Amino acid sequence: MPSNPVTLQVNLHPFDAPHAVHTLAHHIRVFGEQVDEILFTLDLHQTPASRYRADDYDTRLRDLRALLGELRSRSAKVRVVEVRYDKGNIREVARTFVGRDWLPKKAYNGSPFHAYLFGLREATHDFVLHLDSDMMFGGGSSSWVAEAVEHLRRDPRVLSCSPYPGPPRSDGRLFNASELRRVSTDPPAHEFSTLSTRVFLLDRRRFERGELRIPLCQPNLAGRATAFINYTPPYLALEDCMTALMKDQGLVRLDFLGSPPGLWSLHPVYRSERFYRELPRLIQRIEAGDVPDAQRGHYDLKEPFFDWSDVRARRTVVARIGRRLNWAAAGLRLRLHALTRKTDPASSP
Numbered sequence: 001m002p003s004n005p006v007t008l009q010v011n012l013h014p015f016d017a018p019h020a021v022h023t024l025a026h027h028i029r030v031f032g033e034q035v036d037e038i039l040f041t042l043d044l045h046q047t048p049a050s051r052y053r054a055d056d057y058d059t060r061l062r063d064l065r066a067l068l069g070e071l072r073s074r075s076a077k078v079r080v081v082e083v084r085y086d087k088g089n090i091r092e093v094a095r096t097f098v099g100r101d102w103l104p105k106k107a108y109n110g111s112p113f114h115a116y117l118f119g120l121r122e123a124t125h126d127f128v129l130h131l132d133s134d135m136m137f138g139g140g141s142s143s144w145v146a147e148a149v150e151h152l153r154r155d156p157r158v159l160s161c162s163p164y165p166g167p168p169r170s171d172g173r174l175f176n177a178s179e180l181r182r183v184s185t186d187p188p189a190h191e192f193s194t195l196s197t198r199v200f201l202l203d204r205r206r207f208e209r210g211e212l213r214i215p216l217c218q219p220n221l222a223g224r225a226t227a228f229i230n231y232t233p234p235y236l237a238l239e240d241c242m243t244a245l246m247k248d249q250g251l252v253r254l255d256f257l258g259s260p261p262g263l264w265s266l267h268p269v270y271r272s273e274r275f276y277r278e279l280p281r282l283i284q285r286i287e288a289g290d291v292p293d294a295q296r297g298h299y300d301l302k303e304p305f306f307d308w309s310d311v312r313a314r315r316t317v318v319a320r321i322g323r324r325l326n327w328a329a330a331g332l333r334l335r336l337h338a339l340t341r342k343t344d345p346a347s348s349p
Contacts, residue, residue: 004149005036006201007123009130011115012068013043016133017060018276019268021067023133026283028075030137030263034145035129038075040068041119043083047110047232081122083115093117099213104233108219108226111237116197117214120204127152129201136266136301138167138286144263147256148201157252159212159242160200164188164257164264165299167291175297180252189256195242199265200253212249217241261289268301270311282306 008031012020028038042064046057072078085105094103097117105114120128127149148161165177172188183189206212217236219227227234235241246252257264266286268275285291295305303309 003146004127004153005125006034006127006129006145006149007037007039007125008032008035009039009041009119009123009128010133011041011043011112011119011130012064012133013112014057014060014064015055017064017067019271019279020064020133022279022283023136024067024071026136026287027131028071028078029287030140031129031145032075032077033142036077037124038078039119039123040071040078040080041083041115041122042068042080043112043115045083045085045105045115047106047230079124083118085114089118090114093121096121097207097214098216099210100216103216104235106232107237108223108230108232108234109237110230110232113233113235113238116238120202123204126203126205126208127201128204130197130199132198134268135199136268136283136286137163137263138266138289138291139163139257139263140261140287140289141258141263144258145201147258148254151254151256152201152203157250158254159206159246159251160195160202160253162196162199162201162253162255162265164262165190165255166266167264167289167296168257168262169297173297174299177299183254183256187257187259187262189254191252191254193243193247193252195239195246195253197237197239197242198267212245214238214241215244215248217244265299266295266301267299268306270308270315272308272311274307274310278306 008027010024010027024040032038044061068078068080072080090103090105091101093114094100097103097120103114103117107113116130119130129145129148144163151158151161165174168188172182172185174190177190178192178194179190180193181191183191207214217240218224218234219236223236224234226232236244292305295302
């Protein structure tokens with residue numbers, strides 16, 4: 001157990017239910033003994049005009065609530081909180097992280113904004129290890145969290161720490177990753193000038209003390225058009241705003257494997273019925289270190305580790321255009337409704 005208490009905080013939405021039934025137990029196995037609190041924050045807010053929405057919302061919400069209730073009954077560390085969107089709560093979260101009285105509920109592309117920061121503020125402990133619910137981890141280290149906290153305490157340049165991005169190669173090479181510099185080779189560690197909201201560990205007190213403030217950055221013209229179509233506020237995603245903060249303050253993200261056996265992460269890019277069906281076996285292989293060489297050095301789950309052929313078959317240009325047209329139609333309907341009621345699209349979604 002680290003000398004500085006840590007909260008494991010996982011963001012959830014009803015659309016996560018099909019994978020969460022397998023990944024949340026995995027997260028508890030990986031981190032449960034390394035943290036002092038396990039906080040699941042349940043976001044019920046939908047953005048109907050973007051990909052961040054749930055089909056069969058009520059059914060998935062029921063399943064997710066049942067899963068969270070079961071996990072809570074198994075461990076006294078587990079706490080479940082629903083994300084609150086009342087004006088008072090948004091004001092308190094905004095004051096803590098952006099130094100203003102307001103922040104957007106969603107980003108221009110429909111991704112969560114307030115929900116991420118709500119989870120960080122709701123955590124009992126100042127050191128918060130945030131995960132998106134679909135992340136998977138291998139290596140099996142029982143000391144990675146304590147090592148990450150020590151990095152944060154020792155080096156003020158490090159804003160956040162993350163497990164190594166993908167199972168490591170013997171030469172320490174990373175693919176499809178724009179690293180700032182390689183810090184060490186054995187064990188491998190890399191610095192980045194960007195932040196990903198999929199997984200990070202940070203010290204919340206740097207924001208509470210007013211030492212750091214997240215800027216609310218607006219997208220370019222194409223992004224603003226996307227916001228208009230999606231009926232979402234015209235602000236960049238939280239990870240982009242955090243990246244702007246890092247570059248302005250000269251801060252870095254440290255991705256490291258840590259002491260043997262180390263800890264590394266994998267992210268599934270797609271979703272499919274085959275993925276949900278085979279996910280338990282996939283997690284077993286990841287936890288056992290049964291990884292093909294072709295996956296090493298890659299953070300995204302690739303073939304031949306997992307067969308995405310069914311996804312590729314339906315991700316045609318026509319299908320993508322059709323989905324975007326459906327989102328655009330939904331957003332424009334909401335926009336028209338807002339105009340007739342004279343509501344503010346930047347604050348309504």
